[in-house]
Amino acid sequence: MKKEKAPLGLYIHIPFCRQKCAYCDFYSLPSREDKMDAYTDALIRHIREVAPRTESHRVDTVYFGGGTPSYLGAERLRSILRAVRKGCPVTRDAEITLEANPDSACDIKALRTLHRAGFNRLSLGVQSADDGLLHAIGRIHTFAQVQQSVTAARKAGFRNISMDLIYGLPGQTMRQWEDTLSAVIALAPEHISCYGLKLEPGTPLYERRLEETFPDDDAQADMYLYAVTALEQNGYGQYEISNFAKPGYESRHNLKYWRMQEYAGFGPGAHSDFGGVRYAYVRDLDGYIGGRLILSESESDATLTRDYEYVMLSLRTAEGIDRRYFETTYRQRFQPMEELFLQYERAGLACRTENGWRLTPRGFLVSNSIIVALEDALAQQKLRREQAVASGNYRVI
Template sequence: MKKNTVQKDLPLGLYIHIPFCRSKCAYCDFYSLAGAEERMDDYCRALERHLAEVAPQAECHKADTVYFGGGTPSYLGAERLCRLLGSIRKLYKVDKHAEITLEANPDSATDRKALKRLRKAGFNRLSLGVQSMDDALLQTIGRIHTRQQVQEAVAAARKAGFKNLSLDLIYGLPGQTMEGWEKTLSDAVGLHPEHLSCYGLKLEEGTPLYRRQGELTFPDEDMQADMYLYAVEFLKQCGYEQYEISNFAKPGFASRHNLKYWLMQEYAGFGPGAHSDFGNVRYGYARDLERYLKGELVLQESETVDSDEREREYLMLRLRTVQGVDPREFEYRFRQRFAPLAALLQQCAREGLAEQDGNGWHLTAKGFLVSNRIIGLLQDELAREKNRRLEAAARGDYRVV
């Protein structure tokens, strides 16, 4: 008789939320706080308590990605960041080849000595929030860095030994023209990053930019679409492979941590506002720094994810990737027929929105522009198919089931 075996070293991503910023950007809806520097040390202690509390649940896991996001994690300073990473290594099994990412604003990432210390501590991927290479646009959206500081940060990172560098860019900014977007892309590529993220601006309710939309001129939907399609083609010509709607990388440099989200792999988040999908439970912590500092891990949401939700999630997340959906994997994993979904995707293919290859179905660049509509139609069809199966079972017609 075989003994039950416990799986070991299951891959796990760790997300560490750092909510501090030097100033709040006009478009930002993330949980971040400006002018709270005096709470940084208390926050680091609270994070270490939180990490220690969750660690026993991860005994069978090995962290293969660690991601410090924010906020502006680099604003925390090298000493605190290195201490936090050291605590993670003590509390968790961390793969020796783990991808360890630090988000940074260019204005707080020009100190080569600090960057060298971070690199020596184990941070091996730097993600710079560039957003634009136009100083006037940067001022309009409340960014406090300049184009020159972007160049200085990249140079400092390279001298410090970072060989995996990512730049975040935004298109659809107020007053932005196609020519301006083309120049930002060209300037960014000229810095030779290994990875680029290109996000369309979303006006989030409650942000300063949302309140000012009546006095500012934004590119319309058609212009935003043209900007996106230009980025896809231009970056392809420059040797960047698109692997997700908004993400492009040189071969071998796709963000392993970000892919965990799209491929439905496990990740655990720490800090107020952080989210997790761990142990088949999806949960998020309340955006409340003061309660977190007191050691109160207040859940804003928590749900055990059932198979129906995982099916819908699979379609939504996989169709954000260039890899797309594998019908064989879908049927094996969820015991559901893919044929009704394939019929819809074939219609999308006739409209130039989807393509079929040897591994399954994926959306085209044009399809990505309307991905929410396509995914919604597929999820509706999935629900209808389930209802047909249930009705057939109730009739005793198991040929349909």
């Protein structure tokens, strides 16, 4: 019997944007049009080099992220995707996503070119429907441009549109958040992401944190829970902490991260989990263009063991953690975590599934502390096992 090829996702990083947003900590460089052609050539060269390693897989998702990938221009994007299709075993039904800012996604001709090239999912960085809030965080589009980009994308043939939103913005009220959700739902995208604002050191908004007034933790929690309810009532099921989709429109590429499936990244700052190895490229545009594919020494999750990573990532999803899969795959008893889940269930933070446990929306709000407690329980179990082995007591603990 012929063995089925393993799925593989590709991530293509486009580190260009018109203007850096005040909250952005991603690797991106504003106004570097002079580097775009050389970068496109470098990406294509890198893709061709890696392509032979993908032959034992089936590439079923390709994700162009940034930065602002749409800022690179339709022709360059088309040439990169052509190189991917030519060199890698891309499936006919592959999900191929392009991130875009609304101001750079209003051209029907360009969008039609991209759609015909194979892009079939458009992810728009909307963030808010309030132009004042957009200006406060350094966004250069208006909500009118969001509406224009959706109209243009539909005419160009896109049937899968996602929108990113942020809550907890400086000075944002609950009413403004409610209005944003209503306005976005009215545009009927297939997918909506809602992220709480994070103040990252080194960003302009972080530097202004003492000058701005932000919604407090309770207000942000209320915004999050309101979004969960409002989106559910309008047909968007929550399948991950921050992600909601109409049935069948969950992000197949992002699910790879949360399900610990393989993905290969291209571009400076891009991360990979491919061939049993995690790696990332340094944030160096000129170095990458010059062919110096230097691996980063600060891969943030390199010290995580796979069992801890499974707990952390699976509890981000509505599927939750599978008790039997955990015990079979990682050869550890689930019982220490089971005892904690029973406590979380009584507190309304977790609920049972057919195969294990998942967090509730209120549990998602405190997921970091829950995951730390669960991982500590696993660490204690490992320590007891090691001590038992060292003392010659080989019974199963």
